[in-house]
Amino acid sequence: MTDRLRVRPLTGEEVADIYERCVTFLSTKGVRVDHQRCLEMMHKAGAQVDFTTNQLRFPRDIIEAAIRAAPRSYIFAARGGRPDMVLPHPKGLFYSRTGTGGRSYIEPATNTYRDVSLADVAEVAQLIDVLDGLDICAYPTPRDMPEATADIHALKVLFENTAKHIMLQNYSGESLEYQLELAVVMAGSKEALARRPIVHTLTGCLTPLVLQDVFAETIIKTCEYGVPMGLSSLPSAGGTSPVTIAGTVFIAAIEILTTLVITQLIKPGLPVYGFPITFAIDMMTGRNRQSSAESILMAASAIQFVKEALKLPAHTYGFGTDGYIPDAQAAIEATLRGAMISSAGADILGGAGQLNVATAISPIQLVIDDTIAPVLRRITGGVKVDEDTLAVKDIWDTVPGSHFLERTHTLKHCREVLRTDLLSTQSREVWTAEGSKDLFTRAREKYQELKKTKMRPQPVPDEVRREMEKIVKHADAHMVK
Amino acid sequence: MASYEELQQGVITADEGKVEDLVRQLLAAGNNPLDIIARGLTAGMAIVGQKMKTGEMFIPEVLASAHVMAKGMDILKPLVGDKLSSIYIGKVVFGTVQGDIHNIGKKIVSMLLESGGFVVIDIGVDVPAAKFIEAVKREQPDILALSALLTTTIPRMKEVIQALSSANLRDRVRVMVGGAPVTQSFADSIGADGYAPDAVLALERAKQLLD
Numbered sequence A: 001m002t003d004r005l006r007v008r009p010l011t012g013e014e015v016a017d018i019y020e021r022c023v024t025f026l027s028t029k030g031v032r033v034d035h036q037r038c039l040e041m042m043h044k045a046g047a048q049v050d051f052t053t054n055q056l057r058f059p060r061d062i063i064e065a066a067i068r069a070a071p072r073s074y075i076f077a078a079r080g081g082r083p084d085m086v087l088p089h090p091k092g093l094f095y096s097r098t099g100t101g102g103r104s105y106i107e108p109a110t111n112t113y114r115d116v117s118l119a120d121v122a123e124v125a126q127l128i129d130v131l132d133g134l135d136i137c138a139y140p141t142p143r144d145m146p147e148a149t150a151d152i153h154a155l156k157v158l159f160e161n162t163a164k165h166i167m168l169q170n171y172s173g174e175s176l177e178y179q180l181e182l183a184v185v186m187a188g189s190k191e192a193l194a195r196r197p198i199v200h201t202l203t204g205c206l207t208p209l210v211l212q213d214v215f216a217e218t219i220i221k222t223c224e225y226g227v228p229m230g231l232s233s234l235p236s237a238g239g240t241s242p243v244t245i246a247g248t249v250f251i252a253a254i255e256i257l258t259t260l261v262i263t264q265l266i267k268p269g270l271p272v273y274g275f276p277i278t279f280a281i282d283m284m285t286g287r288n289r290q291s292s293a294e295s296i297l298m299a300a301s302a303i304q305f306v307k308e309a310l311k312l313p314a315h316t317y318g319f320g321t322d323g324y325i326p327d328a329q330a331a332i333e334a335t336l337r338g339a340m341i342s343s344a345g346a347d348i349l350g351g352a353g354q355l356n357v358a359t360a361i362s363p364i365q366l367v368i369d370d371t372i373a374p375v376l377r378r379i380t381g382g383v384k385v386d387e388d389t390l391a392v393k394d395i396w397d398t399v400p401g402s403h404f405l406e407r408t409h410t411l412k413h414c415r416e417v418l419r420t421d422l423l424s425t426q427s428r429e430v431w432t433a434e435g436s437k438d439l440f441t442r443a444r445e446k447y448q449e450l451k452k453t454k455m456r457p458q459p460v461p462d463e464v465r466r467e468m469e470k471i472v473k474h475a476d477a478h479m480v481k
Numbered sequence B: 001m002a003s004y005e006e007l008q009q010g011v012i013t014a015d016e017g018k019v020e021d022l023v024r025q026l027l028a029a030g031n032n033p034l035d036i037i038a039r040g041l042t043a044g045m046a047i048v049g050q051k052m053k054t055g056e057m058f059i060p061e062v063l064a065s066a067h068v069m070a071k072g073m074d075i076l077k078p079l080v081g082d083k084l085s086s087i088y089i090g091k092v093v094f095g096t097v098q099g100d101i102h103n104i105g106k107k108i109v110s111m112l113l114e115s116g117g118f119v120v121i122d123i124g125v126d127v128p129a130a131k132f133i134e135a136v137k138r139e140q141p142d143i144l145a146l147s148a149l150l151t152t153t154i155p156r157m158k159e160v161i162q163a164l165s166s167a168n169l170r171d172r173v174r175v176m177v178g179g180a181p182v183t184q185s186f187a188d189s190i191g192a193d194g195y196a197p198d199a200v201l202a203l204e205r206a207k208q209l210l211d
């Protein structure tokens, strides 16, 4: 048995070649870091810093020591008695993560767009909490809160409405500090948060090849709190990176390796993962795409690189569409992307519920992606081959022309067959009698049912709630002009 | 003999050597440099603009044509002297607002504006209102273009427009806004003069703003 179904877009030699080119690039040319304190920290740690051009270079030994220093395995914690998530997944599978940052909410009843409100954030969080196929929660950005603190307000509401692990996305260095303080209150203490991180943060680069202020701040603060961090790179092929698949993978590899080395120089052993989020610009319209054939293949290749060359857990969009509403295009693109990315070995498939190139969130799409996730998990799980699964004895005993329905072997294994409640398994007659409902209608009904029967806020102790309110008030007082 | 049609073709196919040769030949044959520009180079670029709108040409091809047109211009510029300003249809100061570092959308729009005959001064990302005001004073552009990609930074656009008013510059410059979270109704609500959802329409809108 292979432990997992694998698609390897690159050969081992190609992975090694890209890695060697990254090392050559980072040791001779390097990247620009627009953050004085970070440059000073790097200088102290032995990296080469040109303080006149802000160019940062790493010799090979520092790069290789950083790769060795990063932990191979660690946990994401959740609350409410949910089990910790071990990365990489112990069964070689993946975790799923919902869409981030989207500013638009797609109305379930009408498929129309409107601005996200704080109430929507609460609703989406409650929905994510009850959808078992979804593991990690990210959040849309409320428009009815002050801009400077919208992400802080959103995080508080997430804590109040889901117990799942949360991926933070900060809009400034200062707002991250407040978000991490909220997480400390939720976890009980700074130590408890580092021990069982109920959140993790994201850093990245200003592609191409600049570590910009906000990302340096995020790295420094995350190292201070000791929670895990995603090292992202968001190249847009043809725009901020080469138009070719390999060229975009190369840029993403350089950027991820850069933030990997910086984090491990500041805090050796900080849990990190590689997060290549590759887009491709449509050369005719200039619109970015996340689920074109090229962007999917770039992401799959970059995931392979992160796993094999950097030996880190890897995350990218495994869902999401360039389409505008939950429709056939959304289903095709999310499924294609998911199948390819999960087979490429990603540990986290992100972007569930997101549409319009990561700018909108839809409860209906969340319900649909929650259905796709277990199917992908089942397929990626691969085939187990042994005496029992081959049913050797049963096949020897088979009378030609008989059947297997009554076999003990069938009885023993019949619950292993994956069923989803949303994809049709009834006869067409039953389907017609029930109103000939298409997938989207069924998803909408499931959402309405969950809303009525299951979706509810999390129990949060009064004291914790008060502490969180204090932090948010403080943020509003200090950050809102 | 070299013709304006051939020169237009040279621009459309982005054939640098051909365009430079043809410009020299047309000059040698006694044609007026301003005619070579108008009937050859910019006429070719106008066809490119059409082909971009219909999707026949891709953005990098349009940019290559614009680059080749500029090469032809380089030969003619010294000959037309101060009549040169009439070649450019307008000037744009362009920046991404404070707190926002997204820049590729701005770059694409800038380049297409340039290809359409605008001079664009790109003042970068994370630009505070004061720096926009400074640039408007210094460059005296026809259009001030603002980009923002975050819902948390689009309010800065309104602040730039207010700062223009405070500096008594509002009636001297047309303001165009764009970026993924920007909509026509948002643009209207902050008193911007123009908005476009993508680069192709941005060029069209910018031209309209000059009328």
Ligand code: B12
Pocket: A100, A101, A102, A103, A141, A169, A170, A171, A172, A202, A203, A204, A205, A206, A207, A208, A214, A233, A234, A235, A236, A239, A240, A279, A281, A285, A286, A287, A288, A356, A357, A358, A359, B099, B100, B101, B102, B103, B104, B105, B106, B108, B109, B145, B146, B147, B148, B149, B150, B151, B152, B176, B177, B178, B179, B180, B181, B195, B196, B197, B198, B199, B200, B202
């Ligand atoms: C690539 C990207 C980045 C890159 C940008 C690299 C670069 N060099 O530009 C990086 C990694 C730096 C980045 C950072 C962040 N990003 Co970002 N990013 C994107 C992404 C995926 C694509 C943007 C892009 O480049 N599009 C391609 C260009 C060609 O399109 P465009 O910019 O829309 O421009 C077109 C039109 O809008 C128009 N246009 C643009 N400007 C103008 C101006 C005028 C005058 C006119 C007329 C027209 C016009 O024409 C252009 C061409 O057609 C978007 C998602 C999305 N689909 O928009 C998220 C997105 C915008 N980012 C988002 C977020 C949250 C962030 C971060 C906060 C994340 C973080 N903490 O890590 C930081 C912000 C830091 C900061 N302070 O700015 C969110 C925003 C949500 C919100 N509330 O609005 C989005 C929507 C993604 C998401 N769902 O999370 N990002």
